[in-house]
Amino acid sequence: MILDWKRFLLPYEQAVEELKVKFKSIRSEYRKMGQYSPIEFVTGRVKAMSSIVEKSERRNIPLDRIEEMEDIAGIRIMCQLVDDIEKVVSLIRDRDGKDLKIVYEKDYIENIKESGYRSYHIIVSYRVQTAIGEKEILAEIQVRTLAMNFWATIEHSLNYKFNEQIPEDIKMRLKNSAEAAFLLDKEMSEIKDEIIDSQGMFQQRSSI
Amino acid sequence: MILDWKRFLLPYEQAVEELKVKFKSIRSEYRKMGQYSPIEFVTGRVKAMSSIVEKSERRNIPLDRIEEMEDIAGIRIMCQLVDDIEKVVSLIRDRDGKDLKIVYEKDYIENIKESGYRSYHIIVSYRVQTAIGEKEILAEIQVRTLAMNFWATIEHSLNYKFNEQIPEDIKMRLKNSAEAAFLLDKEMSEIKDEIIDSQGMFQQRSSI
Amino acid sequence: MILDWKRFLLPYEQAVEELKVKFKSIRSEYRKMGQYSPIEFVTGRVKAMSSIVEKSERRNIPLDRIEEMEDIAGIRIMCQLVDDIEKVVSLIRDRDGKDLKIVYEKDYIENIKESGYRSYHIIVSYRVQTAIGEKEILAEIQVRTLAMNFWATIEHSLNYKFNEQIPEDIKMRLKNSAEAAFLLDKEMSEIKDEIIDSQGMFQQRSSI
């Protein structure tokens, strides 16, 4: 089967543009209201054609069922603190049945990947109106902290650079560093909570 | 009534961002498929607070019914040729009941405004998901040719600069120039059609 | 000679991005100061590889001298009124020897092209710092009114669509419509001047 890739990718590109605008708006809305935003920044991308083909071969997905691939359209939402992830996930759940449909969720924060990878994934179905008509596509929304993103960015870049041939002992070190990044995340959340507590104390005292 | 303007304008700002992305995508989709795009470019803006207040006073709209104002969110779609307007309008009609609802249409191309103004307006109702919940707002989509836009841009800028105090004889000249711009538009469309005809002839002849 | 096109086009792409930001900033600066901007909007593009090759063949430019082509990087500045063109040109001349160097100017408003085309072109030399070092490239800045742009956009699109095979009688009609567009431009400028005069009169009278 010969795929007209340009045509095929059109609705995915549009979906990514629309979803990026939608989640970026939420951030600027919090800022305009002078409130803390659970979203720190948002990125998005359409999977490169070569990566789609490579994945379809690896997973034995025939090209005429390629639309079942869940991450052709990908949105990444970065949060400052671990607690923010929950807030963002619940913002997305609130939209379920409105401008998007949640297909399923994958909690790689509770169920850490073998590699050490942590993130919360939500697979959504999203409807776009294109020049060639309406189309419903799948998109993967990844929600993660800045620390999880720091680790995942480097791990991805190492894997890519070294063609997924990372020796076992180094894999172990990467995994340990993922653990360290997560401990850092937890420490930052705790610090925030303690500051809130001590602030409360401080304000009580100063109002005597 | 005291309005929290920042909060009030949030969903309008988001709607404009989303609608701009949606119509710009259509243009890039035509281009990617190597086809002529009926959309040449797209702009959008949220009406300034001062203009909203001024209009509400002029039209006697109380501030608690200000959401009935149709052009707080405004999208402008520019076309090369008059015929393209129809195609764009029908693309928007195709979306009715999908990602937007058409409230009504105002055809200022058939029914030219007293000033000479021409454009096709579609008032839509559009649903946005904001940080403070779901909201359905009104937006005005103006569809016009580059020539109509040329005229309207200058007329608007003159009116603004001279505080709507344009003398009668000059109003008449502006109106005549709107007419001239429209004749130019028609001439360009005709030239296109003749080229298509002569091309047809040329291709028939050369294939003998 | 085999050209590494990606590498070759890099500095042009960067120059277009930088110049677009620079001229767009000027517009937003006038707006922020509450003043009329002689710049209405700005676009830019790098010539497609296929068009560069096609032009180099047509003009007999060997590929190792392709850097002499003046319009690989192109910036287009649109003005509302004919008088604004002069202001924009003088803004660019003021930068000569600063962030750009003027190589030469081509006045297609005084010396209209055979086709009817009008615009003011400035060829500049612009220095960019890229990942692969410093590079000085040529760029063409076109300054035109909205009406000139309306005509040029349609003429270009017709020429492209019909493979430059526009019959003589239709060429004549296109030329006439360019003339009509220019008369419209002049009429708009005159209307503006008359409004300024009559405003002056009005203000004198009302201050008695």
Next chain:
Amino acid sequence: MILDWKRFLLPYEQAVEELKVKFKSIRSEYRKMGQYSPIEFVTGRVKAMSSIVEKSERRNIPLDRIEEMEDIAGIRIMCQLVDDIEKVVSLIRDRDGKDLKIVYEKDYIENIKESGYRSYHIIVSYRVQTAIGEKEILAEIQVRTLAMNFWATIEHSLNYKFNEQIPEDIKMRLKNSAEAAFLLDKEMSEIKDEIIDSQGMFQQRSSI
């Protein structure tokens, strides 16, 4: 002295736009050449008027010497790995005397701030052409890893939220977490180096 803030901030806003485009281009240039980019992403901002006033009071800078403030225009460049910082710094040094001038450098990676803050700062002088003429302004370029940025973002947000009144014991915990983030950075760099070594071994063996 009354400052016309809009006018005052214009060249800073333009400088930030230009510098963002320039450093983002470098990233996309590496990507287009299929090479690893030492720049992961770039952000920029002009300091809010209120923060400028607050800082000028805190530091006793009179408003007529406010241009000496070095961080009114701020650019932030994020790198994946600690080693990349050096590469980015040397890319900036290569431009010294070309499109920017280096005023001085502050190495908060060698000389960590009391709070635990790490980043490499370069103060540059940058010349912009605005609608109101040429102007040379100061800008601060911060170069840091994703991990340093993770820590600094949260520390800044905590300081802001709690009005700089963070108790001593919590300050100590924040400092420790900065240390942990830096160890993580070092571990990631080492992992990369080991992978390169083991890859080298692997390739030698497979080429026997």
